[in-house]
Amino acid sequence: MRSNYCGELNKKHINQTVEICGWVNRRRDHGGVIFLDIRDKRGIAQVVINPDNADFVIAETIRNEFVVNITGQVIPRAEGLANPKLASGEIEIVAKNINILNTSKPVPFQIDATDTSEEIRLKYRYLDLRNDVMQKRMRLRSKVTHFMREFMEKHDFLDIETPFLTKATPEGARDYLIPSRTHPGDFFALPQSPQLFKQLLMMSGFERYYQIVKCFRDEDLRADRQPEFTQLDIETSFMHEDEIMAMMEEMVRGLFKDIINVDLGDQFPTITYANALSLYGVDRPDMRIPMQLTSIDELMQSVDFKVFSGPANSDDSRVAALCVPGGATISRKQIDKYTKYVSIYGAKGLAYIKLNEEGPASPILKFLGDEVTSKIIELTGAKTGDIIFFGADKTNIVNEALGNLREQLAKDLNLYESPWAAIWVVDFPMFEANDDGSLSAIHHPFTAPSVDADTLKDTAKTALSRAYDLVINGSEVGDGSIRIHQISMQKTVLKLLGISDEEAQDKFGFLLDALEYGCPPHGGMAFGLDRLVMIMTGCDSIRDVIAFPKTQTAACLLTNAPASVPRKVLRELSVQVSLAKKD
RNA sequence: GGAGCGGUAGCUCAGCUGGUUAGAGUGCCUGCCUGUCACGCAGGACGUCGCGGGUUCAAAUCCCGUCCGCUCCGCCA
Numbered sequence: 331m332r333s334n335y336c337g338e339l340n341k342k343h344i345n346q347t348v349e350i351c352g353w354v355n356r357r358r359d360h361g362g363v364i365f366l367d368i369r370d371k372r373g374i375a376q377v378v379i380n381p382d383n384a385d386f387v388i389a390e391t392i393r394n395e396f397v398v399n400i401t402g403q404v405i406p407r408a409e410g411l412a413n414p415k416l417a418s419g420e421i422e423i424v425a426k427n428i429n430i431l432n433t434s435k436p437v438p439f440q441i442d443a444t445d446t447s448e449e450i451r452l453k454y455r456y457l458d459l460r461n462d463v464m465q466k467r468m469r470l471r472s473k474v475t476h477f478m479r480e481f482m483e484k485h486d487f488l489d490i491e492t493p494f495l496t497k498a499t500p501e502g503a504r505d506y507l508i509p510s511r512t513h514p515g516d517f518f519a520l521p522q523s524p525q526l527f528k529q530l531l532m533m534s535g536f537e538r539y540y541q542i543v544k545c546f547r548d549e550d551l552r553a554d555r556q557p558e559f560t561q562l563d564i565e566t567s568f569m570h571e572d573e574i575m576a577m578m579e580e581m582v583r584g585l586f587k588d589i590i591n592v593d594l595g596d597q598f599p600t601i602t603y604a605n606a607l608s609l610y611g612v613d614r615p616d617m618r619i620p621m622q623l624t625s626i627d628e629l630m631q632s633v634d635f636k637v638f639s640g641p642a643n644s645d646d647s648r649v650a651a652l653c654v655p656g657g658a659t660i661s662r663k664q665i666d667k668y669t670k671y672v673s674i675y676g677a678k679g680l681a682y683i684k685l686n687e688e689g690p691a692s693p694i695l696k697f698l699g700d701e702v703t704s705k706i707i708e709l710t711g712a713k714t715g716d717i718i719f720f721g722a723d724k725t726n727i728v729n730e731a732l733g734n735l736r737e738q739l740a741k742d743l744n745l746y747e748s749p750w751a752a753i754w755v756v757d758f759p760m761f762e763a764n765d766d767g768s769l770s771a772i773h774h775p776f777t778a779p780s781v782d783a784d785t786l787k788d789t790a791k792t793a794l795s796r797a798y799d800l801v802i803n804g805s806e807v808g809d810g811s812i813r814i815h816q817i818s819m820q821k822t823v824l825k826l827l828g829i830s831d832e833e834a835q836d837k838f839g840f841l842l843d844a845l846e847y848g849c850p851p852h853g854g855m856a857f858g859l860d861r862l863v864m865i866m867t868g869c870d871s872i873r874d875v876i877a878f879p880k881t882q883t884a885a886c887l888l889t890n891a892p893a894s895v896p897r898k899v900l901r902e903l904s905v906q907v908s909l910a911k912k913d
Numbered sequence: 914g915g916a917g918c919g920g921u922a923g924c925u926c927a928g929c930u931g932g933u934u935a936g937a938g939u940g941c942c943u944g945c946c947u948g949u950c951a952c953g954c955a956g957g958a959c960g961u962c963g964c965g966g967g968u969u970c971a972a973a974u975c976c977c978g979u980c981c982g983c984u985c986c987g988c989c990a
Contacts (some may be wrong), residue, residue: 359949360953408948415950447983866977
């Protein structure tokens, strides 16, 4: 049915008779001569149909997106008629036989349009996916998973599937629930990750496991968050964290080099969680941006300006400065926009000092005085032409406000030092305190602390874990940890988290039991495949690298899922719906 | 749960402070056209202005509610 792909035809094929299959990307009917751009998965080639062709009458009925099969001869294009936009632009095919394999209604949008709204694209996703850009993204994604599988297999990891119909977990995200017909009133949960199963596989002696697997979390969506997403999930036994990180790093470096020819550097730098927050305000620092936050608490403790001196003298607060190179040209109007921007993170204002040619200029100079002002300039390393922004509030508000402002400014003013930057974040705390004083796991409840159980009990609020995150260009693309492999430690951690013995036994007693039958030390990692591919393709949303993604309300515009089901089905599942039916 | 932006022809959009018959480009249909490649030219058809209510002599336009899409906060171990 096909001898060549359209996109691969070139001067080498001149005089050959070829048979192509594909979609009509565009038809240009000149009355006397008809041109068809035929598109297949490799690209586009132009077909010419002359009026003396017996199939000319067929060609006249052809419309965009018809599926055709054409036999013809490849000829060179005459002088000046080549199309440099097409890979096949130096040749064209003179049609001999034209076969309409299928017709098409007029499509709701031209396939190669670039301005179609996402809503329409999602509704007709099967058409959107015909677009060359989407085809390329899906192909790159496939290359990524192929590379991953090859790497893991080469390193003797075993691909083992774990159940989707499993048990709800305490802590963490909301679960997607599946009612059980055979156990009326009981529910399965879709896994938020195969975490416990992969740990059990270590206890089963497989030593190295991986899986490219869907995970499910019923939480609100973002540009980089979908309710079902894909992870490269990995677990190993008998490896220290530095060994695991080195191996994962090798994979990621190879991935970027092989697939998009990007060199991420010989060894990814490492930063502690505490330093990341202090210097960049976030736990996923974008290292493409050289700007750092400067702590100026000491300097501000005695100034006669309560907005600064208050937080400077408070333990849970912080005063920090962010010097923006060349930022003195930022307009008052733009500063107002940034003030509004930081307010979404709870910042009550955004003080600044501009370093103009004539000297520092700022509404707050009179409160700070010359001496303090010059010390700020010294500490931040600010130069003439720069602007210094300030944050003074609770520490997490300052960090989030200035940390996100830093990234926004880098975007607006193009302050990137390099196009790519990977970094490991380590030394996460084990726990964070909730509003009510209780503790939650920062990573998850099975993460090993870096101290023994007795020390952990005494220093729960400050103890560090053996977790590590991989951050590329300010996006967390993977996280992992060494897990707890001793029952006593696991019980200590669960107790600190306020999970009772009964609840622990009920929710994951199987894991606690397994820990007591010769559990090897183990640890692992999980990569967010969608985010990785998003970054590698330069997309702003993971929806752009997922064939059939969901909208912000977790609906599918293509299938109209989720949808109601007949009462009979619900009865079988022992499920009652209490809402009034929507229309 | 909250904030912001958007929803007008198949598609992308314009439509100011309310005022006759709601427009443009593109797509579609018809005719013409032998070298285009976003072909061109001429003509034509196509509207639940997201939905519901209100104000008004009069609403795409103003007000209230609601649904949908996007970005973000909360949330996401």
